Amino acid sequence: MERIKPRTLSGFMELLPAQQQQMERVMDILRTTYSRYGFTPLDTPIIEASEILLAKGGGETEKQIYRFSKGDSDLSLRFDLTVPLAKYVALHYNELAFPFRRFQIGKVYRGERAQRGRFREFYQADIDVIGDGELDIMNDAEIPAIIYDVFSAMGLKRFQIRINNRRVLNGFYSMLGLTEQSGEIMRTVDKIEKIGSDMVRAILVDDVKLTGEQADEILKFIAITGTNDEVLAALKGYCGRDAMFDQGYEELSTVIKYLGGFGVAQENFKVDLTIARGLDYYTGTVYETALLDYPQIGSVCSGGRYDNLAEYYTDRKLPGVGISIGVTRLFYVLGEQGLLNDALNTAPADVLLLPMTEDLSFAVSLATKLRERGLRAQLYTENKKFKAKMNYADKTKIPYVLFLGEDEVASGVVTCKDMTTGEQTKGAPDEIIARIYAAIREKNAQKVIVEK
Amino acid sequence: MERIKPRTLSGFMELLPAQQQQMERVMDILRTTYSRYGFTPLDTPIIEASEILLAKGGGETEKQIYRFSKGDSDLSLRFDLTVPLAKYVALHYNELAFPFRRFQIGKVYRGERAQRGRFREFYQADIDVIGDGELDIMNDAEIPAIIYDVFSAMGLKRFQIRINNRRVLNGFYSMLGLTEQSGEIMRTVDKIEKIGSDMVRAILVDDVKLTGEQADEILKFIAITGTNDEVLAALKGYCGRDAMFDQGYEELSTVIKYLGGFGVAQENFKVDLTIARGLDYYTGTVYETALLDYPQIGSVCSGGRYDNLAEYYTDRKLPGVGISIGVTRLFYVLGEQGLLNDALNTAPADVLLLPMTEDLSFAVSLATKLRERGLRAQLYTENKKFKAKMNYADKTKIPYVLFLGEDEVASGVVTCKDMTTGEQTKGAPDEIIARIYAAIREKNAQKVIVEK
Numbered sequence: 071m072e073r074i075k076p077r078t079l080s081g082f083m084e085l086l087p088a089q090q091q092q093m094e095r096v097m098d099i100l101r102t103t104y105s106r107y108g109f110t111p112l113d114t115p116i117i118e119a120s121e122i123l124l125a126k127g128g129g130e131t132e133k134q135i136y137r138f139s140k141g142d143s144d145l146s147l148r149f150d151l152t153v154p155l156a157k158y159v160a161l162h163y164n165e166l167a168f169p170f171r172r173f174q175i176g177k178v179y180r181g182e183r184a185q186r187g188r189f190r191e192f193y194q195a196d197i198d199v200i201g202d203g204e205l206d207i208m209n210d211a212e213i214p215a216i217i218y219d220v221f222s223a224m225g226l227k228r229f230q231i232r233i234n235n236r237r238v239l240n241g242f243y244s245m246l247g248l249t250e251q252s253g254e255i256m257r258t259v260d261k262i263e264k265i266g267s268d269m270v271r272a273i274l275v276d277d278v279k280l281t282g283e284q285a286d287e288i289l290k291f292i293a294i295t296g297t298n299d300e301v302l303a304a305l306k307g308y309c310g311r312d313a314m315f316d317q318g319y320e321e322l323s324t325v326i327k328y329l330g331g332f333g334v335a336q337e338n339f340k341v342d343l344t345i346a347r348g349l350d351y352y353t354g355t356v357y358e359t360a361l362l363d364y365p366q367i368g369s370v371c372s373g374g375r376y377d378n379l380a381e382y383y384t385d386r387k388l389p390g391v392g393i394s395i396g397v398t399r400l401f402y403v404l405g406e407q408g409l410l411n412d413a414l415n416t417a418p419a420d421v422l423l424l425p426m427t428e429d430l431s432f433a434v435s436l437a438t439k440l441r442e443r444g445l446r447a448q449l450y451t452e453n454k455k456f457k458a459k460m461n462y463a464d465k466t467k468i469p470y471v472l473f474l475g476e477d478e479v480a481s482g483v484v485t486c487k488d489m490t491t492g493e494q495t496k497g498a499p500d501e502i503i504a505r506i507y508a509a510i511r512e513k514n515a516q517k518v519i520v521e522k
Numbered sequence: 523m524e525r526i527k528p529r530t531l532s533g534f535m536e537l538l539p540a541q542q543q544q545m546e547r548v549m550d551i552l553r554t555t556y557s558r559y560g561f562t563p564l565d566t567p568i569i570e571a572s573e574i575l576l577a578k579g580g581g582e583t584e585k586q587i588y589r590f591s592k593g594d595s596d597l598s599l600r601f602d603l604t605v606p607l608a609k610y611v612a613l614h615y616n617e618l619a620f621p622f623r624r625f626q627i628g629k630v631y632r633g634e635r636a637q638r639g640r641f642r643e644f645y646q647a648d649i650d651v652i653g654d655g656e657l658d659i660m661n662d663a664e665i666p667a668i669i670y671d672v673f674s675a676m677g678l679k680r681f682q683i684r685i686n687n688r689r690v691l692n693g694f695y696s697m698l699g700l701t702e703q704s705g706e707i708m709r710t711v712d713k714i715e716k717i718g719s720d721m722v723r724a725i726l727v728d729d730v731k732l733t734g735e736q737a738d739e740i741l742k743f744i745a746i747t748g749t750n751d752e753v754l755a756a757l758k759g760y761c762g763r764d765a766m767f768d769q770g771y772e773e774l775s776t777v778i779k780y781l782g783g784f785g786v787a788q789e790n791f792k793v794d795l796t797i798a799r800g801l802d803y804y805t806g807t808v809y810e811t812a813l814l815d816y817p818q819i820g821s822v823c824s825g826g827r828y829d830n831l832a833e834y835y836t837d838r839k840l841p842g843v844g845i846s847i848g849v850t851r852l853f854y855v856l857g858e859q860g861l862l863n864d865a866l867n868t869a870p871a872d873v874l875l876l877p878m879t880e881d882l883s884f885a886v887s888l889a890t891k892l893r894e895r896g897l898r899a900q901l902y903t904e905n906k907k908f909k910a911k912m913n914y915a916d917k918t919k920i921p922y923v924l925f926l927g928e929d930e931v932a933s934g935v936v937t938c939k940d941m942t943t944g945e946q947t948k949g950a951p952d953e954i955i956a957r958i959y960a961a962i963r964e965k966n967a968q969k970v971i972v973e974k
Contacts, residue, residue: 108900
């Protein structure tokens, strides 16, 4: 028979078993944390009608989209989870209760040029709170707390959630009489970390046609730094001149005030006036999240407040606030930086049972007992040499091996080898099971990320 | 702005929040149970090169496949999880330990004609054990035990795993000198439940050109019924005449012998000589699973033993045994039959906090406490009338509501309303949390399926 060379498409992540176990841990943390905050899981189709996905139309997205025909249908693979959410909420509006809080973890598709660390199929893990007509600012304060919990549960410490408010920016530009140019200004200012403030000033003056004075005012404004209290105090100095600015200031203050109460550590969040997010979509609070030791990676979790989730599908005003983690890219980056914990229990099983008797009844019932106790148990019955069996345990990193020989089965005793220490002990099954259970519990308390 | 009518493609399941929670419970059970048996999770791309997916080529599959071009690439969406597994094992052979035990729960795509209860995007939940060169028969005995655990954990009782062995059938046909026709015979016999034995006999004689004697021998053989012991005893009578038959008989006996040991109840499995599975792919043990009260639904979980997982990609002999649950269809059918448990906790949160104070610090810290205890807590801060807030709790079916008024906050007390009973109680936060925790634990012990 002619063989076809097996391969996986480039830009598509396919993990080996141990890495996949690490990824599963990440997914578990996302699901659990999102659920704890009262977000309900959703799962929408990966394929949608093209007219739905491209309702907004145009731009980079349309070029990258996987679009094709099947029969008479013009179909596309979703490129994010926001557009499907908008469709979902517009379609099922009458059956939902608002504020509608959903999380979705799913694959999305973008036919980007293949390059290292860029994926064409990747997971996004999104949360959004959608209001019917209006939505309280406290929701904006809660979102960073959720991100903090997610990253903390993973074991990440050196990260910073950066928060700003578009109304503060728009209000400020309005004070300068630059409302028209504010989009262009924000896109320029957004690049300050990459290109530096001199270059930003040059672009503002040469390309955006601001006066030198206006450019300096802007640079002075976005240079406001310090503790959160200091930044808010400096912003307060601008209050009373523009209604939009004042509203933005109030919102930002509220978000910052309650963040501590949600248990977010002071070093993990910061008002940052340079954050604007490129998308015109956002209208109030905006978030980015930086890994402090890896600034080159950019934001690993971004989002913000928007006024109209579903304006392409419905007349209803559906404001929302949400955030998205690019899980596949984050996982890739963590791996590249050596931050994934090798000591994590990534074996397919906690216990390998090696029966050495003709009749397997004892082994089968012991395996059942281990599983009932919540342990992952594998019965190994292949006809191999002892050495091959131990190699299997080694290669898969299964932490405990139970030997079940004739004498042992007869006397109701098992021998347990701890594969980490090499230590071998004998005991009654219940005693051994209790010991393994305690050890595995401790092992599983390991975090998936270990910072150097 | 012109609106586009929101819609979801037909043949694509999109659940409302409460149903999705039920589906999540099903997914949880699958993941947990598969893991307990030492299967490692895999996640392969949904898109593969068409040459990979269609290596086997031909047939119904090729017509149904979602195939398209992107740039120079000829791409397809996977139509099952077996072909991607074959590719994975062939590609990563050197990095895997054998037997390789993996589970995968993922979406697959088939462009079937749209009709009620047929899906074009659906989840499969597969387990497979792949050997390197050979694979012990005990693996075949373990597979039904896993299915039994999965269905039992869901709350299903009236199901039956039906087991046969293709070697028993092929050996029997060889005894009759009908090896050439065995494929055709099995496909005919496979229809016996649908068309009855008279029709089967007619087809065997008229179309397959057997003698009346041969047809009667076959019908007599597949009519062997009774307890598992009785069927095995009847089969034993045929032993000694054909080596393949004898091997099949040994395998089937071993599988049946150990199934009880794995904890599978006698009424939930049965040797059934009519089961052959249409696919030529299977060579030994075959499984189907019937819902006893809904025979019209057909098998909800099928699989078996095969000799060569990846013959299209590698020269290596990789025998395996596996089974697949069509989760989306099963879930749909359970819903249609009214078997999904309405009493399941499907709310987005366990507790809704209603602060009635200006300052929200107390509410925020109480919500954090609830979450730390593992409860799902939602802070409701929208500016709505009291009645609208209670309607929200009603509509989302959140089981407990906490009222946090000025007096209560001042005296460190909370009022808790049990939304099921309507009962209202006051107490210290820790006391209330402990009570809710115990009640939610009990609520969550509910099964997702309740048979009538």
